[in-house]
Amino acid sequence: MTDIDDIDRKICLLLSEDARQSLAQIGAQVGLSTSAVNERIRRLIERGVLRRFAADCDPEALGLPVAAFVWVALAAGVDEGAFRAAMAQMPTVTACHHVTGPWSYLVQIRLPGLQGVEDFLAGLKAAGWIARSETMLALSTVVEPPFRLRG
DSSP: OOOOOHHHHHHHHHHHHOTTOOHHHHHHHHTOOHHHHHHHHHHHHHTTSSOOOOOOOOTTTTTOOEEEEEEEEEOTTOOHHHHHHHHHHOTTEEEEEEOSSSOSEEEEEEESSHHHHHHHHHHHHHTTOEEEEEEEEOSOOSOOOOOOOOO
């Protein structure tokens, strides 16, 4: 675990709320100079605490109103590394979690319509990755992590 102090945590929180804040604005909130904030951010990036700066996009405004959660049980003999790599590359996949219990993975997807959900499942089946799956559609979203377009 990377050792960070309360000021580093506060900087991370401030950046996660709005990464467009100036270093001076952040410094005023944590009691540091602009150059000290810049140095701390540089070190947080080097240590892997800050992984990226990204925009939080509205999925519905981008034409992706359907959120679905797909429980996946991998088929026997599947190259799990290939499955993980494929999920990481699919723009429709917004999260993929290796889970405990009767399922192998929980995959979250965002799509323009229900046909996209069917197409996603058909792609998993055609690739021979899944033994079985169960899909749930989100009726509405109360809390969602920042959404970013993936290419």
